[in-house]
Amino acid sequence: MARDMTPHELISDGAHDGAPEGFIPMPPIGHFESLLGTLYGKRNGDGMRMGFRVAQRHINAHGTCHGGMLATFADMCAYSMRVAADLRETSVPTASLSLEYLRPAVLGDWVEAECELMRKGRTLIVWRATLTVKDKPVVIATSTNVATTHDAGGAQNLNRVMGDI
Template sequence: MQTFDKPDLPGNWTCDFNTGVGEWSLGGIWLDRQGARLAVRVAQHHCNAFGVMHGGALATFADGQALAVRTYSGGADDHTPTVSLSVDYLGGAPLGSWVVADVTLLRTTRTLLFTQALVTADGKPVARTSAIYRNFKGKDAQ
Protein backbone atom coordinates (compact mmCIF):
# COMPACT_ATOMS: atom_id res chain seq x y z
CA MET A 1 0.00 0.00 0.00
CA GLN A 2 1.32 3.43 -0.93
CA THR A 3 1.69 5.84 1.97
CA PHE A 4 2.35 8.74 -0.43
CA ASP A 5 -1.17 8.87 -1.93
CA LYS A 6 -2.67 12.33 -1.43
CA PRO A 7 -5.49 12.38 1.13
CA ASP A 8 -8.96 12.61 -0.37
CA LEU A 9 -9.84 15.19 2.28
CA PRO A 10 -10.74 18.88 2.16
CA GLY A 11 -7.71 21.15 2.57
CA ASN A 12 -4.43 22.17 1.01
CA TRP A 13 -2.37 18.99 1.54
CA THR A 14 1.35 18.75 0.74
CA CYS A 15 3.74 15.89 1.42
CA ASP A 16 6.94 17.74 2.22
CA PHE A 17 8.06 15.69 5.19
CA ASN A 18 9.27 12.08 5.25
CA THR A 19 9.84 10.36 8.58
CA GLY A 20 12.89 8.47 7.36
CA VAL A 21 13.79 4.85 6.88
CA GLY A 22 13.32 1.60 8.72
CA GLU A 23 10.53 -0.75 9.67
CA TRP A 24 8.71 1.86 11.76
CA SER A 25 8.96 4.67 9.25
CA LEU A 26 5.59 6.32 8.81
CA GLY A 27 6.64 7.33 5.31
CA GLY A 28 5.26 10.56 3.96
CA ILE A 29 3.44 12.82 6.37
CA TRP A 30 0.84 14.97 4.66
CA LEU A 31 0.44 18.50 6.01
CA ASP A 32 -2.40 20.98 5.73
CA ARG A 33 -0.72 23.94 7.42
CA GLN A 34 -3.69 26.26 6.81
CA GLY A 35 -5.92 23.83 8.71
CA ALA A 36 -3.20 22.87 11.24
CA ARG A 37 -3.59 19.18 10.34
CA LEU A 38 -1.34 16.27 9.46
CA ALA A 39 -2.28 12.92 7.96
CA VAL A 40 -0.87 9.50 7.14
CA ARG A 41 -2.40 6.43 5.48
CA VAL A 42 -2.21 3.29 7.65
CA ALA A 43 0.00 0.73 5.88
CA GLN A 44 0.61 -2.94 6.76
CA HIS A 45 3.92 -2.18 8.51
CA HIS A 46 2.11 0.24 10.86
CA CYS A 47 -0.30 -2.47 12.07
CA ASN A 48 -0.31 -4.81 15.03
CA ALA A 49 -1.56 -8.41 15.03
CA PHE A 50 -5.17 -7.17 15.09
CA GLY A 51 -4.88 -5.26 11.82
CA VAL A 52 -5.04 -1.79 13.34
CA MET A 53 -2.33 0.85 13.69
CA HIS A 54 0.05 -0.10 16.49
CA GLY A 55 -0.10 2.25 19.46
CA GLY A 56 3.60 3.04 19.08
CA ALA A 57 3.11 4.02 15.44
CA LEU A 58 0.15 6.19 16.40
CA ALA A 59 2.22 7.88 19.12
CA THR A 60 5.06 8.44 16.62
CA PHE A 61 2.58 10.08 14.26
CA ALA A 62 1.12 12.21 17.09
CA ASP A 63 4.63 13.34 18.02
CA GLY A 64 4.75 15.23 14.71
CA GLN A 65 1.96 17.62 15.68
CA ALA A 66 4.39 20.55 15.94
CA LEU A 67 4.83 20.23 12.16
CA ALA A 68 1.26 21.43 11.67
CA VAL A 69 1.69 24.65 13.64
CA ARG A 70 5.28 25.71 12.88
CA THR A 71 7.31 26.46 9.79
CA TYR A 72 10.62 24.68 9.30
CA SER A 73 13.66 25.66 7.28
CA GLY A 74 15.13 22.16 7.44
CA GLY A 75 18.36 23.33 9.07
CA ALA A 76 19.97 21.53 12.00
CA ASP A 77 19.19 24.50 14.25
CA ASP A 78 15.48 24.19 13.45
CA HIS A 79 14.93 21.11 15.60
CA THR A 80 11.93 21.03 17.98
CA PRO A 81 12.58 18.19 20.44
CA THR A 82 9.71 16.72 22.39
CA VAL A 83 9.63 17.56 26.09
CA SER A 84 6.41 15.67 26.84
CA LEU A 85 3.86 13.65 24.85
CA SER A 86 0.65 12.20 26.23
CA VAL A 87 -1.62 9.93 24.19
CA ASP A 88 -5.06 8.73 25.27
CA TYR A 89 -6.15 5.91 22.96
CA LEU A 90 -9.84 5.94 22.07
CA GLY A 91 -10.11 3.35 19.30
CA GLY A 92 -8.31 1.56 16.47
CA ALA A 93 -7.16 2.91 13.10
CA PRO A 94 -7.66 0.07 10.59
CA LEU A 95 -5.35 -0.79 7.72
CA GLY A 96 -5.93 1.57 4.78
CA SER A 97 -7.59 4.32 6.80
CA TRP A 98 -6.48 7.95 6.78
CA VAL A 99 -5.28 9.02 10.21
CA VAL A 100 -5.63 12.78 10.67
CA ALA A 101 -4.49 14.94 13.58
CA ASP A 102 -6.36 18.22 14.03
CA VAL A 103 -3.80 20.24 15.97
CA THR A 104 -4.40 23.20 18.24
CA LEU A 105 -1.56 25.46 19.33
CA LEU A 106 -2.35 26.27 22.95
CA ARG A 107 0.56 28.53 23.83
CA THR A 108 4.00 29.60 22.66
CA THR A 109 6.65 30.85 25.06
CA ARG A 110 10.24 31.86 24.46
CA THR A 111 11.34 28.27 25.11
CA LEU A 112 8.27 26.01 24.71
CA LEU A 113 5.37 25.16 22.39
CA PHE A 114 2.19 23.64 23.86
CA THR A 115 -0.15 21.71 21.54
CA GLN A 116 -3.05 19.31 21.64
CA ALA A 117 -4.68 17.22 18.91
CA LEU A 118 -7.70 15.09 18.24
CA VAL A 119 -6.63 12.16 16.06
CA THR A 120 -9.22 10.46 13.85
CA ALA A 121 -9.22 7.50 11.46
CA ASP A 122 -11.60 8.06 8.57
CA GLY A 123 -13.46 10.56 10.75
CA LYS A 124 -13.73 8.39 13.89
CA PRO A 125 -11.79 9.45 17.03
CA VAL A 126 -8.83 7.16 17.80
CA ALA A 127 -6.71 9.31 20.14
CA ARG A 128 -6.49 12.53 22.09
CA THR A 129 -2.98 13.92 22.53
CA SER A 130 -1.12 16.74 24.19
CA ALA A 131 2.50 17.69 23.68
CA ILE A 132 5.15 20.14 24.79
CA TYR A 133 8.11 20.91 22.50
CA ARG A 134 11.34 22.81 23.07
CA ASN A 135 11.23 26.07 21.14
CA PHE A 136 14.82 26.95 20.23
CA LYS A 137 15.58 30.53 19.26
CA GLY A 138 12.15 31.63 20.49
CA LYS A 139 10.55 30.99 17.11
CA ASP A 140 6.85 31.66 17.05
CA ALA A 141 4.45 29.07 15.77
CA GLN A 142 1.89 29.91 13.11
Protein backbone atom coordinates (compact mmCIF):
# COMPACT_ATOMS: atom_id res chain seq x y z
CA MET A 1 0.00 0.00 0.00
CA ALA A 2 1.40 3.40 -1.01
CA ARG A 3 1.81 6.01 1.68
CA ASP A 4 0.12 9.40 1.49
CA MET A 5 2.37 12.10 0.08
CA THR A 6 2.98 15.30 2.01
CA PRO A 7 1.94 18.60 0.39
CA HIS A 8 5.64 19.41 -0.07
CA GLU A 9 6.20 16.14 -1.95
CA LEU A 10 3.17 16.82 -4.14
CA ILE A 11 4.46 20.22 -5.28
CA SER A 12 8.18 19.52 -5.26
CA ASP A 13 9.56 19.47 -8.78
CA GLY A 14 13.23 19.20 -7.92
CA ALA A 15 13.99 22.50 -9.63
CA HIS A 16 16.98 24.45 -8.39
CA ASP A 17 15.92 28.02 -7.74
CA GLY A 18 19.25 29.52 -8.76
CA ALA A 19 18.62 32.95 -7.24
CA PRO A 20 20.88 35.77 -8.43
CA GLU A 21 23.76 36.85 -6.23
CA GLY A 22 22.79 38.62 -3.04
CA PHE A 23 19.29 37.16 -2.75
CA ILE A 24 18.70 35.03 0.33
CA PRO A 25 15.81 32.62 0.99
CA MET A 26 12.94 33.94 3.08
CA PRO A 27 11.62 30.99 5.11
CA PRO A 28 7.83 30.56 4.87
CA ILE A 29 5.94 31.84 7.89
CA GLY A 30 2.64 30.05 7.32
CA HIS A 31 1.43 26.86 5.69
CA PHE A 32 0.21 28.64 2.56
CA GLU A 33 3.59 30.28 1.98
CA SER A 34 5.29 26.88 2.10
CA LEU A 35 3.27 25.83 -0.98
CA LEU A 36 4.67 28.66 -3.13
CA GLY A 37 8.26 27.51 -3.34
CA THR A 38 11.15 29.65 -2.16
CA LEU A 39 10.81 33.42 -2.17
CA TYR A 40 13.99 35.47 -1.89
CA GLY A 41 14.86 38.89 -0.55
CA LYS A 42 17.80 41.21 -1.10
CA ARG A 43 18.76 44.47 0.53
CA ASN A 44 18.58 47.33 -1.95
CA GLY A 45 19.95 50.46 -0.28
CA ASP A 46 17.44 51.32 2.44
CA GLY A 47 14.85 49.09 0.81
CA MET A 48 14.46 45.52 -0.30
CA ARG A 49 13.85 43.59 -3.52
CA MET A 50 12.13 40.22 -3.73
CA GLY A 51 12.21 37.45 -6.31
CA PHE A 52 11.37 33.86 -7.20
CA ARG A 53 12.27 31.41 -9.93
CA VAL A 54 9.33 30.16 -12.03
CA ALA A 55 9.19 26.40 -11.44
CA GLN A 56 6.99 23.66 -12.88
CA ARG A 57 4.59 24.04 -9.93
CA HIS A 58 3.85 27.61 -11.11
CA ILE A 59 3.01 26.71 -14.73
CA ASN A 60 -0.59 26.84 -16.01
CA ALA A 61 -2.20 24.94 -18.91
CA HIS A 62 -0.83 27.54 -21.36
CA GLY A 63 2.78 26.85 -20.37
CA THR A 64 3.28 30.17 -18.59
CA CYS A 65 3.44 31.21 -14.94
CA HIS A 66 -0.07 31.17 -13.52
CA GLY A 67 -1.49 34.65 -12.95
CA GLY A 68 -2.51 33.56 -9.46
CA MET A 69 1.14 32.92 -8.58
CA LEU A 70 2.15 36.34 -9.91
CA ALA A 71 -0.69 37.94 -7.91
CA THR A 72 0.32 36.04 -4.78
CA PHE A 73 3.95 37.07 -5.23
CA ALA A 74 2.87 40.70 -5.72
CA ASP A 75 0.86 40.47 -2.50
CA MET A 76 3.86 38.95 -0.68
CA CYS A 77 5.88 41.99 -1.73
CA ALA A 78 4.21 43.77 1.17
CA TYR A 79 7.38 42.60 2.97
CA SER A 80 9.35 45.07 0.84
CA MET A 81 6.83 47.81 1.53
CA ARG A 82 7.13 47.19 5.28
CA VAL A 83 10.84 48.05 5.03
CA ALA A 84 10.19 51.22 3.02
CA ALA A 85 7.40 52.34 5.38
CA ASP A 86 9.46 51.54 8.51
CA LEU A 87 6.86 48.97 9.59
CA ARG A 88 9.01 45.86 9.98
CA GLU A 89 7.30 44.85 13.23
CA THR A 90 3.76 45.42 11.94
CA SER A 91 1.37 43.08 10.16
CA VAL A 92 -0.10 44.74 7.06
CA PRO A 93 -3.09 42.77 5.71
CA THR A 94 -4.13 43.61 2.18
CA ALA A 95 -7.29 45.70 1.81
CA SER A 96 -7.06 46.03 -1.98
CA LEU A 97 -4.77 44.62 -4.68
CA SER A 98 -5.07 45.39 -8.38
CA LEU A 99 -2.84 44.02 -11.12
CA GLU A 100 -2.05 44.77 -14.73
CA TYR A 101 -0.64 41.71 -16.51
CA LEU A 102 1.70 42.97 -19.23
CA ARG A 103 3.48 39.85 -20.53
CA PRO A 104 3.91 36.22 -19.47
CA ALA A 105 6.69 34.72 -17.38
CA VAL A 106 7.80 31.21 -18.38
CA LEU A 107 9.47 28.21 -16.79
CA GLY A 108 12.92 29.13 -15.49
CA ASP A 109 12.37 32.91 -15.49
CA TRP A 110 13.60 34.90 -12.50
CA VAL A 111 10.74 37.20 -11.48
CA GLU A 112 11.94 40.17 -9.46
CA ALA A 113 9.93 42.87 -7.73
CA GLU A 114 10.76 46.44 -6.91
CA CYS A 115 8.31 48.27 -4.68
CA GLU A 116 7.58 51.94 -4.36
CA LEU A 117 5.84 53.41 -1.32
CA MET A 118 3.28 55.86 -2.66
CA ARG A 119 1.54 57.02 0.50
CA LYS A 120 1.69 56.19 4.20
CA GLY A 121 -1.13 57.41 6.40
CA ARG A 122 -1.90 56.68 10.03
CA THR A 123 -3.20 53.17 9.25
CA LEU A 124 -3.35 52.85 5.44
CA ILE A 125 -0.33 52.28 3.23
CA VAL A 126 -0.50 52.52 -0.58
CA TRP A 127 2.34 51.09 -2.67
CA ARG A 128 3.13 49.84 -6.15
CA ALA A 129 5.19 46.82 -7.19
CA THR A 130 6.68 46.29 -10.63
CA LEU A 131 7.44 42.63 -11.35
CA THR A 132 10.07 42.17 -14.03
CA VAL A 133 11.79 39.41 -15.99
CA LYS A 134 15.14 40.40 -17.50
CA ASP A 135 14.36 44.07 -16.71
CA LYS A 136 11.08 43.95 -18.68
CA PRO A 137 7.82 44.59 -16.78
CA VAL A 138 5.58 41.54 -16.40
CA VAL A 139 3.06 42.80 -13.84
CA ILE A 140 2.33 46.15 -12.24
CA ALA A 141 0.49 45.81 -8.93
CA THR A 142 -1.00 48.50 -6.74
CA SER A 143 -1.94 47.65 -3.18
CA THR A 144 -3.55 49.25 -0.17
CA ASN A 145 -2.65 47.67 3.15
CA VAL A 146 -3.76 48.28 6.72
CA ALA A 147 -1.17 48.57 9.50
CA THR A 148 -2.48 46.40 12.34
CA THR A 149 -0.75 44.23 14.92
CA HIS A 150 2.73 43.05 15.81
CA ASP A 151 4.23 40.43 13.44
CA ALA A 152 7.31 38.81 14.94
CA GLY A 153 7.73 36.16 12.20
CA GLY A 154 7.65 38.69 9.38
CA ALA A 155 9.97 41.03 11.26
CA GLN A 156 12.50 38.22 11.73
CA ASN A 157 12.52 37.50 7.97
CA LEU A 158 12.92 41.19 7.15
CA ASN A 159 15.71 41.71 9.66
CA ARG A 160 17.54 38.69 8.22
CA VAL A 161 17.35 40.01 4.65
CA MET A 162 18.36 43.51 5.71
CA GLY A 163 21.37 42.14 7.62
CA ASP A 164 20.12 43.19 11.05
CA ILE A 165 20.39 39.70 12.59
